[in-house]
Every structure is written in C-alpha cells, then in structure tokens.
Amino acid sequence: MKNQFKRIRARTVSGMIAAAFAVNAWAVDPFTVRDIRVEGLQRVEPGTVFASLPFRVGDQYNDEKGSAAIRALFGLGLFKDVRLEVSGDVLVVIVEERPTVADVDFAGAREFDKDTLRKALRDSGIAEGRPYDQALADRAEQELRRQYINRSLYGAEVVTTVTPMERNRVNLTFTITEGEPARIRDIRIVGNHAFSEGTLKGLFDLDTGGWLSWYTKSDRYSRSKLNADLESLRSYYLNRGYLEFRIDSTQVAISPNKQDITITVNVTEGERFVVSGVKLEGNYLGKEDDFKTLVKIRPGESYNAEQVTETTKAFTDYFGSFGYAFANVEARPEIDRSRNLVAFTLVADPSRRAYVRRVNIAGNNRTRDEVVRREFRQFESSWYDGDKIKLSRDRIDRLGFFKDINIETADVPGAPDQVDLNVTVAEKPTGSLTLSAGFSSAEKLGLGFGIKQENAFGSGQYLSAEVNTSKYNRTIALTSVDPYFTQDGVSRTIDIYHRSSKPYEQQGGNYELATTGLGLRFGVPFSELDTVYFGATVERTQLKPGTNIPAAYLAYAESVGYTSYGVPLTVGWTRDDRDSAIAPTTGRLQRVSGELGLIADARYGRASYQYQQYIPLNKQYTLAINGELGLGKAIGGHLYPVFKNFYSGGLGSVRGFEQGTLGPRDVTGASIGGTKKITLNAELFVPFPGAGNDRTLRLFGFVDAGNVYGDNEKIDFSLMRVATGVGVSWISPIGPLRLAIAQPVRKFAGDRIQRLQFQIGTSF
Template sequence: MKKQFLRMRARTVSGMVAAAFAVNAWAVDPFTVRDIRIEGLQRVEPGTVFASMPVRVGDQYSDEKGTAAIRSLFALGLFKDVRLEVAGDVLVVIVEERPSIAEIDFAGLKEFDKDSLRKALREVGLAEGRPYDQSLVDRAEQELRRQYIDKSLYGAEVVTTMTPVERNRVNLTFTVTEGEPARIKDIRIVGNKAFSESTLRGLFDLDTGGFLSWYTKSNRYSRTKLNADLESLRSYYLSRGYLEFRIDSTQVSISPDKQDITITVNVAEGQRYVVTGVKLEGNYLGKDDEFKSLVRIVPGEAYNADLVTQTTKAFTDYFGTFGYAFAQVEARPDIDRANNRVAITLVADPSRRAYVRKVNIGGNTRTRDEVIRREFRQFESSWYDGDKIKLSKDRVDRLGYFKEVNIDTVDVPGAPDQVDLNVNIAEKPTGTLQLSAGFSSADKLALGFSVRQENAFGSGQYLGLDVNTSKYNQTFVFSNTDPYFTEDGISRTFDLYHRASKPYENQGGNYSLSTSGAGLRFGVPFSEFDTVFFGLSGERTQIKPGTNMPAYYLEYAERIGYTSTLLPFTIGWGRDTRDSALAPTRGRMQRASGELGLLGDVHYVRASYQYQQFIALSKQFTLAFNGELGLGKAIGNNPYPVFKNFYSGGLGSVRGFEQGTLGPRDVTGAVVGGQRKITLNGEVLAPFPGAGNDRTLRLFAFTDAGNVWSQSEPWRLNELRASYGIGFSWISPVGPLRIAYAKPFRKFEGDRIQPLQFQIGTSF
C-alpha cells in the first residue's frame, strides 16, 4: 500500500534540479504513460511541446526520460521554467513561457538609423515577436557597441531597458550615448628608407584630417580601411622591385579618453631586385609561343608584382579558353640576393579539360531567369571557356539590376570532366519616383518629376516618364525600351515627347519653339561592345511669334511657315569603356549620331560626334579630354530648320561665355545658332584639399575652345573662342554639381562674358 501510495501521489520534479541532479531521492517507479497533459501554455502551440518530448502516450516513463524531456523543452528557448508532475499514470508538463518581445526601440541615435540597427540585432537573434532572452540582449548590446566602434565611436555606451506589457510581452529600449568619434591623431610609418614617409602616407585613404573631414570622414579609424591602405602600401613596394617587402606589425593605440588614435606601421623594405629573365615550365598544350606573348614581365626592369599577377591571370584565362577550368600557374622566383637579381619561372599545370553541365541561377526574387540567361555567352553542355564566362558576368552586371554578381565554378561529383556554374546575384531596387528642383545660372529655377522602372515586372524592360520645367526649356517624355525585342538582342525603344524651348537670351520676350512627336528606334548589337541605333520619328514643330522674336526666325517662318512637319530618320553608334559614368578616371566614351529629314516640310541632314578620353595620371590625378563636332546642312532649296541649330557657350561647351551665345547673329543682334559646331575641352582633376582620395569631391583646372558657324560660312579656326579656369565638382545627393570660374583669353567684340557658372547634371 505504501508503494502504491507513493506512486499515486503527485510528484513535483523541478526542471532545473532534474536536469542537474538525477538522484534516487527523486526517483519515480517506471510506469506506462496513459496520458500527457500540458499546463501553462499561452502562445506556444501544444504540438511544439509534444514534438520535442522523447516520451509518448503508451511509452514506459523513467527518470532518464523525464530528464531528457526537460532538457529538450529548455533547448527550444521558449520557456523560462519547465516542471514535470506525475499523477497516477498521467504525465503533467507544467511550463512557464518566456515573455515575447513586443517592440524594439532606440533612443539617442545620431550616427545610425533605427532600421539598420534592427537588422543588425535580427542577425544575432533579437527581433520583435521572438522570445525574450537575456543572453541575446547581452549579445545585442555587444553588437551595437561593435557597430559604433566601426564608426570610430569608441566611447559609445548602451543601456537596455525592459518594460513588461500585457499578455506576457516586453518592450526593449536601447538608450545610446554616442559621444564624440575618435579621430586619427597621427599615422607613423617606421622602417622606410627608399621612400619618404609623406609619400607613403599619401597612399592611404585614412589621414589625420583636414577642413573637409566632416564630409569625407577620412580621419575616422576603420579596420577595413586600414587593411585596404596596408594592401596599397604593400602593392606600392612590390610593384617597384621590393620583392621581400613585409609589414612586420601594425599598432593602433587609443588615448585614455577614447578620442585620439595613433597608428604605427612597422615595415621591412628589403632589397630592390631586377628581373634577369622569365622562363616557362610545365605543360602549355604545345602553345608555348602563344603563352610567351602573354608575358607582361620585362627582363632588365625592377620586379613588379602587378605584372607577375597580370601574367599568371592571363595564363589561367587563356587555359580557360581551351576548356581547362582548373589550370594552375605558379610564379616561382629564383632570388640572387648577392646581386639583387631575380629570375621568374612560370610553372603551369592545365589539369583536366572540363565542360559546363548546368548554369544555376540563384538570388533573383524578382528578375526572371531568362533576363539573366540571355546575357550568357557560356552555354550549357559546351566546353568551359573562361573568356565567355567573364564576358557573361560583365554583361549581367551591366544590366544595372543587381548589387552583386558572382559566378562560382563547382565540381560535379563523380564527373571529373564536368563543372556547374552557380550564378549568385543580389538584387537592388530598380524603380525610382523622384521630385526634384534645381537652379542654374542659365535656366534659373527648374522643377522636375520622374517615374522610372529599369526592370519593369522583372522583365528587363525600361519604362520612364520625365517631366522637367525651366525658364528656357520644358520637357515631357514617355519612353519604353525592350532590350530583347528579338531573341538575337535587338532592342526596341518607343518615345513620346513634347519639348518647348527658347534660345538663351538676355533680351526677354515671349516667343518660343515647341516640338511634339513620337519616335521608334532599334538598337542592333554588332559586337559585344558596339551597338548601332536607327529609327524614325514624326515631329511637329511650331514657332510661336512674340515680342523680340529674332529676325532669323521670322524670315524662316515666312518661307516655310510657322508650323513644320518632319519625319526624320535617325542613326547612331555608341561605345563606352569608362570605369565610371559619374566620376571616371580611365577609359573612353564615343558617340555618333545622324539625323536625316527627307519627308515633310523641310529637308536636311544633321550629324554629331563626341569623343571623351580619361587617363589616370596617379591615384589622385586624372587627365580628361573631350571633343565634339556637329554638322547640319539643308537639302534642296529650302533653308535649314532653325530649330535644329547647334549652340555653344557656357557649361558643357566653352566656359566663361554666356550659355548659348556664341556663333552667328541676325540683323537684330540675336544669337540664332548655326549648322557647324566644334568644341574642345581639356581638364586635370585633383582631390579637393582636405578631402583625401574622395572621388566625389574634386577640383579641376581646364581650358576650353569652340564656336558655331552658319552653313554659308567656312570653318574659321581663327574665330574659335577660348578660355581657361578652375572649377569644383561634387557628386551631390541631387546629382553632379559643377561650378566653374573661367577667364576668356580669346574673345571678340560683342561676346557676352560670364566668368562664374554652375549647374547640376552636366559634365565638362
């Protein structure tokens, strides 16, 4: 009876005690479980508890299984306490749920926005709706401090406040005292002999600050930036013959008040070595001469690690064009320290040839697979080709729909001659809705509205609506582009537009030119880099008479009429190899376009060509050239349409002269433009003082030349206007801003001078 009484009596087994102390004093005689009852649940589903327990109805219960059940339930992270009670042959599970997090808020933030910090906390497991866990809160505080340390805010303090609310929930508030950021007080480079310390410090993006440090933040310490600067330092030495250069140590010390940082870099330069020769060893597929032509290393010159890397990469890429995806090329230096010489041996192992089994695409939640696949030049079930894979990656990247594009080569298990290509992309928003306002010395106040979608519905098509207003120009344009109108990659663009403009004048008046029309054009890719465009438009142009209307326009209207209907045929070609569209440092851009009007009220031909070249003189300095040529000519007896004239002067052409005031004038003195145009620009771009190597903020010195002539005039180069000056460019949140101060050194009587000019959204 006593034993039966003990078994029938409810036994309370503490979860924590049972987990830690499985002793005979708490032992319960084994029995068959008839039922399992759960008490204390509020939000957690009973099925979650049953699924985690190692005991089921009908099983034999024992103390070991009870201990395992308590551990399993604690491992869920949902409960603050777990107890087991035995009532006869019924097992009662009593739980106390952890409170859930109702809301996470922040106070005292200046450096970060709340959403970015919520995302960082979510990565450590702390988010709204999840169970409250003090250990996760501690980790969250550490993560927040780490985020602030990355911003050089070493004195930042984080205090967490937990406030209970109804339904077993809590609100968490992280109160941050950010303090002042620590700034780099000094950067020391110790052990250098071949180059001065100032020269080496100039390689660093980190610096001790200047009067623009509030913008560039270049004097805020960042481990990532320091590592990049050390790599620049290492590359500088290795590309100048110092084969055995090394960085012995890097010390970063912070003052007791956590406000000043001192960086000390200890280097060992070693000796400068000259390359005596380059030889090839290994298997080069019988194409030794072809591989030798790819060698960039020059015997007799100083060892250059950049040229060695370029050579080995060129070799592996060339192996890839024959299907050898796993080729390895090693550059082995044979060092003669006594004479400071080194011989380079390039050892190649092509390994095995492979073909691509599958191209797998991942990460595209919006963009359709076909939009990515149609850019690929490496096909499935064909030999692996490194050039085609690189070209495919570049083509996908140039779409502009993705933040990152990575292609990984993966072995196929059990098939040594096959590989899969895994294309991993990270999408970015491709739609914009923008309201803007701008002010320029020429257009005065200009308002703008635009809706654009570069990747409409994930199809790769472009849809755009632009509305812009200014004193001299008003524009309404609707555009749609299908980049793969045909499977061969021929693009189709449809435009609907209305433009109203008045030539730039100081005289005032209410006359204007307005053009309404629609156009259809196609782009045909003739190579991977060259595209030819052609199309047809229908336009209706109206000259609206008013006060101070130039006699040139009046004469044209009397011969042709105030309204002209045109059906111009357009053709163009473009190629752009610049490294950046906003702040280029190297590369070339070329554009050519032509317009032929044979149908309609006037017959004419109009052509233009633009050439830009950017040359990187160093990491800080860039040399840039721009040239533009325009030519228009009437066909037949009718005059050239005045609304197709070229204009010159001001930003975008010859700075220092008022916008659009160069070239022919009528009998009233009004500038009417011309049918021939030439523009030449040269610039040297340099970092803005105090901005370090920041490319978004730069100074430039320039010289410009150009003019416009009428169709009846010959090209007179002695009539070119020219100027020189300095300027300032800033890639601002509202677009590229350029301010130029120019002084004309070649001008003529009657020219309208305007030394200071500025505008948003122009180049040169």
C-alpha cells in the same frame, strides 16, 4: 499520499544541466501516457509544444524521455521556466513564456539612423515580436558598442531600459551616450629609407584630418580601412623592386580618454631587385610563342609584383580559352642576393580539358532566369572558355539588376572532364520614384518628377515616365525599352514626348518652341562594345509668336508655317568601354548620331560625333579629353529648321560664356545657334584638399575651346572662343554636381561672359 504526485522541474538559471539533475531528483517509474496537458501558454501555439515532445499519448514515458522533453522545450527559446508534473498516467507540461518584445526604440543616437541600429539588433536576436531574454539584451548592447567602435566612437555607452507591458510584453529602450569620436592624431611609418614618410602616408586613405574631414571622415580609424592602406603600402614597394618587403607589425594606440589614436607601422624594405630573365617550363600546348607574347615581366627592369600577377593570370585565362579550366601556372623566383637579381621560371600545368555541363542560376528571386541566361556567352555542352565566362559576368553586371554576381566552377562527380558553372546573384531594387529640384545659373529653378523601373516584372525591360520643368526647358516623356526585342539581342525603344523650350536669352523674349513627338528606335549589337541604332520619329513643332522673336524663326515660319511636321530618320553608333558612366577614370566613349528628314515640312540632314578619352595618370590624377563636332544642312532647297540648330557656351561646352550664347545672333541680339559646331575640352582631375583619394569629390582644371557657325559661314578656328579655369565635381546624393570658375582667354566684342557657373546633372 492519496494520489501519487511527482514533479520534474527545471529553470533557465541552470539551463540544460538543471534539467538533467531535475529528472534524476524526481525519478518516476515508467508508465504509459494516457493524456498530455499543457498549461501556461499565452501566445505560443499548443502544437509547438506537442511537436517538440519526444513522446505521444499511448507511448511509454520514462525519465530519459522527460529529460529530453525539457531540453527540447528550452531549446525553442520561448520559455524561461518548464515543469513536468505526473498525476497518475497523465502528464502535465507547465511552462512560463518569456516576454515578447513589443517595441524597440533608441535615445541619443545621432551617428546612425534608427533603422540601421534595428537591423544590427535583429541580427543579434532582438526584434519586435521576438521573445525577450536578458542574455540577448546583453548581446545587443555589445553589438551596438561594436557598431559605434567601427565609427571610432570608443567612448560610446549603451544602457538598456526594460519596461513591462500588458500581456507579458516589454518595451526596450537603448539609451546611447555617443561621446566624441576618436580621431587619428598621428600616423608613423618606421623603417622606411627608399621613400619618404610623406610619400608613403600619401598612399593611405586614413589621415590625420583636414578642414574637410567632417565629410570624408578620413581621420576616423577603421580596421578595414587600415588593412586596405597596408595593402596599398605593400603593393607600392612590391611594384618598385622590393621583392622582400614586409610589414613587421602594426600598433594602434588609443589615449586614456579614448579621443586620440596613434598608428605605427613597422616595415622592413629589403633590397631592390632587378629581373634578370624569364623562362617557360611545363606544358604550353605547343603554343609557347603565343604565351610569350603574354609575358608582362620585363628583364632589366625592377621587379614588379603586379606584372608577375598579370602574367600568371593572363596565362591561366589563355589556357581557359582552350577549355583547360583547371590550369595551374606558378611563377618561381630564383633570387641572387649577392647581385640583387631575380629570375623567374613560369611553370605551367594545363591539367585536363573540360566541358561545361550546366549553367545553374541562383538568387534571382524576382528576375527571370532567361534575363540572366541570355547574357551568357559560355554555352552549355561546349568547351570551357574563361574569356567567355568573364564576358558573361560583365554583361550580367552591366544589366544593373544585381549588387553582387559570383560565378564558381564546380566539378561534376564521376566526370573529370566536365564542370558546372554556378551563378549566384544578389538582387537589388531596380525601381525608383523620384521628386527632385535643381537650380542652375542658366535655367534657375527646375522641378522634376520621375518614375522608372529598369527590370519591370523581372523581364529585364525598362519603363519610365519623366516630368521636368525649368525656366527655359520643360519636358514630359514616356520611354519603353525592350533590350531583347529579338532573341539576337536587338533592342527596341519607344519614346513619346512633349518638349517646350525658350532659347537662352536675357532680353525678355517670350516666344516659345514646342515639339511633340513619337519615336521608334532599334539597337543592333555588332560586338560586345559596339551598338548601331536606327529608327524614325514623327514630330510636330509649333512656334508660338512672342516678343523679341528672332528674324530667322520668323523666316522659317513664313516658309513652312508656324506649325510644321517632320519625320526624321535616325541612325547612330556607340562604343563605350569606360569604367564608369558617372565618374570614369579610364576608357573611351565614341558616339555618332545622325538625323535625316526627307519627307514632310522639315527637310534636312544633321550629324554629330563625340569622342571622350579618360587617361589615369596615377591613383589620384586623371586626364580627360572631350571633342564634339556637329553639322546640319538643308536638303532640296528648303530652309534648315532653326529648331534643329546647335548651341554652345556654358557648362557642357565652353565655360565662361553664358549658356547657349555663342555663334550667330539675330538683329535683335538674340542667340539663334548655328548649323556647325565644334567643341574641345581638356580636364585634369585632382583630389579635393582634405578628401584624400575620394573620387566622388574632386577638383579639376580645364581648358575649353569652341564655337557655333551659321549656315553660310565656314568653320574658322580663329573665331573659336577659349576659356580656362578650375572647378569642383561632386557626386552628390541628388546627382552629379559641377561648379566652374572660368576666365575667357579669347573673347570678342558682344560676348556674354559668365565666370561662375554650376548645374546638377551636367556631364563633362
């Protein structure tokens, strides 16, 4: 041969093994590389190849380096063939690129939207712009099947079609035959004696289905849901004295046609144990009496695992409030099986006291550090305090800017009495642009537009613009809230609004009240739950004459004019410890608000008080109680501004009566509201038939009572209207929806009855 020519080659079929054997088969003598050329590139940059080579021009080349070069280039995942050719002292790297995925599409997918499937494939390595490989396609098919299995679609089939395109690209089409979902046909619990199978199955979110299963999908098997149900079953027994209860096994059987699933749970109940005593051992910092008050375990009562857990957690938290971040509390049972008794010894080791050196915040890519840090009640260089750390986490959570918050305690190397707090947050979108439409039996069709940003520019400030329109109420409002107007946490709210309304009336009146205002309000936090608000508003109110205008409105207009001005001073107090603002199950809300007009045309005082209490009767039933009082009074001999009257009747007050029709009426029969209001509501929430324990869809029974009284009337409970009925509460994608069917129990002549009422966005 005139020119010595040797080739080193490896293909993806044999991977790294082929690369190693290729070098041995085509061994070359070591030489100094004078030049390196790369051939076969289409989209990959040459620099990517050169950066992966373990040698450079001028370096010594040998077989070991050639083998390493082939492994490195294959490791990039960009090539399906790699060859090294040596011609004299020139090394030629010849590559064949893998095709690039140009487009990913799905055919036959109904259970998932395409974006969800694309995300699942992206996690498997298949996405537009990435190199294509048959192994990745196989893995993608498996991932798609897994997604469908999670939805109980065990018969789903996936076929991949690869369509070559120009410029070494391919289109991928995943054709999916979903089939019918497998449904739970039977759930069996074997080994139970103390409780009926029906009682135990009632604890499960999974069931054999009902007429509403199309919505709840409770008859679709899910391993995660089954695990949660098994934990509920275990807790049920352990909280009722069955200390040695265990779940022996769980069998999930699927029929040959992959349509029916049977779940069998085998349990051993054991005996029911009673607590005979509780004693404390270990170091309790000389505060044994304080710790004893935290004990939830009650001698003479059945063993309750939840009480034991609550006790040990309360002890650990109490140690943490004194700076003992590493306290260990162990509840040691002493079991007397002959008498079915158990005694507990609570052994405590406070370990060492610790300071917090630093609070580190991570994950807030958009939100400023100060927005998170100012919610912290645990300060750096101070004693570790578990209560303050928990409170800090709750305060960060209440911001609503993060979908996940985690606080971990980390030791400081070389400093056994110091810890760092690592706060990791996962941000979520805090802005929204909404176009909405709603319909209510009172206000007919209403259209809305809104734009808001709860964390504007990562500063923690709230900005919003809202436009709503309906038959009776129209609003244009701009709001800006700075929650930390001062470093002490005093908030500032600026409101600019224009509202026009027509009182709820069915007699064809076309008069209108229009109010334009500018308000400034400050909120001062007096505790973690209590906030006091005060501010002032400048308002312009115009009464536009029309047909059937009430005499009270005319009288006020003749006294102060059809256009009047007011500067009401506002003050309020709120305490809210509910577990949810949309679908609460426990907690209490109290709200007091007041307005005082001392200057301009409107001279009046107006106050209201609201009290809500949510009482969880068990996992499925919640009792809700609501009470509202309102009082308005004119000042200095002036007429009370009728546009500040209270109204009652309908959803949100006394159901079964038309919206806003209770109380005084004009001679024309128009409802004009009153200066005194009282409303009482009681609701019992129960699961919706077929919805299991889903709290977004519930039935409720209710009893309402209330009325509105005029300025010269006394509150007379004998005149209060009373109604009872049932309703449906649904947290729908477009907002909370309530539908109520009410039957007035106490009504009077002239009352306007409306037994069926519904509205989106109504609270209580």
